Amino acid sequence: MKCKWGGEMKNLWLGKVAGHITVKIEGKGLERLINKLIREKVRIWNVKRHNEELITFQMFIKDVTYLREAVHYHRVKVRFIKKAGLPFYIKRMKKNTGFFIGAVIAMAMILILSNMIWDIQIKGASPEVEYKINNQLKQLGVKKGNLQFLIDDPLTLQRKLSRMNEDITWIGVELKGTTYHFQVVEKEQPEEQEKQGPQHIIAKKEAVIVDYFVEKGQPVISVHDFVKPGQLLVSGIIGKEDEPEYVSAKGEILGKTWYDTKVEVQLQNEFELLTGKEMKKTGxxxxDYSIPIWGLKKEQYKKEQIESDETYLKFFKWSLPIAFVKTTIREVETHEKTYTEKEAEKLALSIAKKDLVKSIPKDAQIVGEKVLHQKVENGKLKLLISYDVVENIAKAVPIHPKEKKKEKTNIPN
Known part of the structure; x- marks a missing residue:
């Protein structure tokens, strides 16, 4: 026997969670009792007749008062054989409060300890550099006892440490469990030059001699001379013809060399700029589900740049599928810039010069530039530029001990 009223009970499951009981009734006139409950709009379900004088059903705990009133008018026995729902669950939990609180505290402690920094190891650094990096790490929050998810990710730490240390070629950052590992590669200091044997100085590229400074050896060139690669510049054989002396020729030979550079510039450019407006969110x-915690503003930018950093919680050595997410949303504006041919030429010359500076020796000097070819094609300005550069063109080559005084002025590489 089943009872329905008012169509389907849309929120039946909510009522069950709020608390319901299974009722066992014995006696005569059970149908009249059930009908009275229905007239009082008491919701009952799973009504089952077991025999002429025994019936069971389920009802909400909040409606027990109506049941007690109905029982006064009928000769029946009522027993509650099963209780379910949140109120009864909470009641049972209260009996085990100590155990439950202890379990929660233990889990919380394990999570905290698993996500704490227990050790920091720095390898490959000298004692001075290691001491310096340790102090920098403390400034960045990387120290024993701090929580990992409150600190920058390893890649960000690597970038910051690289910017803070010019005397370091490379630094690697790796997080293994609860230990941060830092691998440092310091810049090599110039080694003391070994004592060199007898040698000549020759030209390493085509040039016009501008100036020279000879420390040892016999110069065989003059200012304004044009030299080719491999040509002798300073001889390492000095002294009398019948008693030659072999020395290690040393000196700096400054020659004017030439570099040709091609560069292209779009006459119409589209580029993006950050406006300075940003939102930060934490969740x-x-x-695959995200729960926002902080920064719940729903302001939208027309165009934006999003940067996210995820730090996963750990349980002992395992990573849990739970992460703290820090998100930065920056507003971006798109701008268009149209250059005249003259403006584009100026920009192209600037770009070409910067690129050239990167490719020539640090002590070299650019002394002249000349545009060899210029044209506009497919919305681009194309330039071919020649640069005059003064640089040291000296190259040392060894002398064979048996070499005679009469040297050729062009020695092969």
Whole structure:
């Protein structure tokens, strides 16, 4: 026997969670009792007749008062054989409060300890550099006892440490469990030059001699001379013809060399700029679901740049599918810039010069530039530029001990 009223009970499951009981009734006139409950709009379900004088059903705990009133008018026995729902669950939990609180505290402690920094190891650094990096790490929050998810990710730490240390070629950052590992590669200091044997100085590229400074050896060139690659500049054989002396020729030979550079510039450019406006959000990511915690503003930018940093919680050595997510949303504006041919030429010359500076020796000097070819094609300005550069063209080559005084002025590489 089943009872329905008012169509389907849309929120039946909510009522069950709020608390419901299974009722067992014995006696005569059970149908009249059930009908009275229905007239009082008491919701009952799973009504089952077991025999002529025994019936069971389920009802909400909030309606027990109506049941007690109905029982006064009928000769029946009522027993509650099963209780379910949140109120009864909480009541049972209260009996085990100590155990429950202890379990929660233990889990919380394990999570905290698993996500704490327990050790920091720095390898490959000298004692001075290691001491310096340790102090920098403390400034960045990387120290024993701090929580990992409150600190920058390893890649960000690597970038910051690289900017802070010019005497370091490279620094690697790796997080293994609860230990941060830092691998440092310091810049090599110039080694003391070994004592060199007898040698000549020759030209390493085509040039016009501008100036020279000879420390040892016999110069065989003059200012304004044009030299080719491999040509002798300073001889390492000095002294009398019948008693030659072999020395290690040393000196700096400054020659004017030439570099040709091609460069292209778009006459119409589109570029993006940050406006300075930004929003920061913090949330928890559980699996594929995100729960916002901080920064709940729903302001939208027309164009934006999003940067996210995820730090996963750990349980001992395992990573849990739970992460703290820090998100930065920056407003971006798109701008268009149209250059005249003259403006584009100026920009192209600037770009070409910067590129050239990167490719020539640090002590070289650019002394002249000349545009060899210029044209506009497919919305681009194309330039071919020649640069005059003064640089040291000296190259040392060894002398064979048996070499005679009469040297050729062009020695092969």
């Amino acid at each position: 928890i990511k559980i699996g």
